[in-house]
Amino acid sequence: MSKPETIKKKEGPATVALPGDFLASPEEFLAGKNTYEQGDAVRASLPGRVEKDLSKREVAVRPVAVARTPTVGDTVLGQVEAAMTSTAGVKIRYLNGVETLASFPGTIFTRSERGGRGERRTMVKLGDVVRAKVASTLNGMNQLSIDEPHLGVVAAMCSVCGAVLVRGDGRAQCEQCGNVEERKFADDFGTANIQP
Numbered sequence: 040m041s042k043p044e045t046i047k048k049k050e051g052p053a054t055v056a057l058p059g060d061f062l063a064s065p066e067e068f069l070a071g072k073n074t075y076e077q078g079d080a081v082r083a084s085l086p087g088r089v090e091k092d093l094s095k096r097e098v099a100v101r102p103v104a105v106a107r108t109p110t111v112g113d114t115v116l117g118q119v120e121a122a123m124t125s126t127a128g129v130k131i132r133y134l135n136g137v138e139t140l141a142s143f144p145g146t147i148f149t150r151s152e153r154g155g156r157g158e159r160r161t162m163v164k165l166g167d168v169v170r171a172k173v174a175s176t177l178n179g180m181n182q183l184s185i186d187e188p189h190l191g192v193v194a195a196m197c198s199v200c201g202a203v204l205v206r207g208d209g210r211a212q213c214e215q216c217g218n219v220e221e222r223k224f225a226d227d228f229g230t231a232n233i234q235p
């Protein structure tokens with residue numbers, strides 16, 4: 040598993056910081072919440088998301104739960120990073136509604152998720168944001184299921200023009216180019232308030 044970018048780039052700006060990470064120089068930004076000044080650096084005192092307030096010239100860290108390993112039954116939210124014929128790779132970003140600092144890989148077996156009689160449909164596409172349930176963690180692989188009404192794609196973009204898709208009649212339609220797309224949508228797809 041690759042390490043977070045913040046570990047490699049010690050002195051560069053980071054959006055997610057680990058304790059001790061360089062955030063800014065004191066000339067640029069004042070040390071805000073969950074940070075400390077040390078010599079010519081403002082550093083993070085907690086793991087979390089870096090927030091820079093340009094008007095106050097202040098850098099702060101919003102704490103993020105350091106994720107435990109996904110376990111069977113967890114609800115996850117992530118983005119499809121790879122979509123193959125029968126599987127899709129998902130980068131898990133939320134675990135039971137809490138943003139994870141580390142991101143975990145998950146796999147959806149789209150072939151086994153298909154409705155009966157060999158029906159062919161597109162379950163997920165590259166770039167989709169999906170809500171899924173951890174079905175198995177056998178051999179260290181987070182196998183994800185989207186086979187419930189509240190699970191599936193919660194946000195997607197038009198594969199023709201890249202605009203955000205909106206909810207149509209059981210399908211998703213692009214308001215820009217009229218393209219209609221099929222997915223295994225979650226029941227709250229296209230609503231204003233998606234909860235991870």
Ligand SMILES: [Zn+2]
Pocket residue numbers: 197198199200201202213214215216217218
């Ligand atoms: Zn479009």
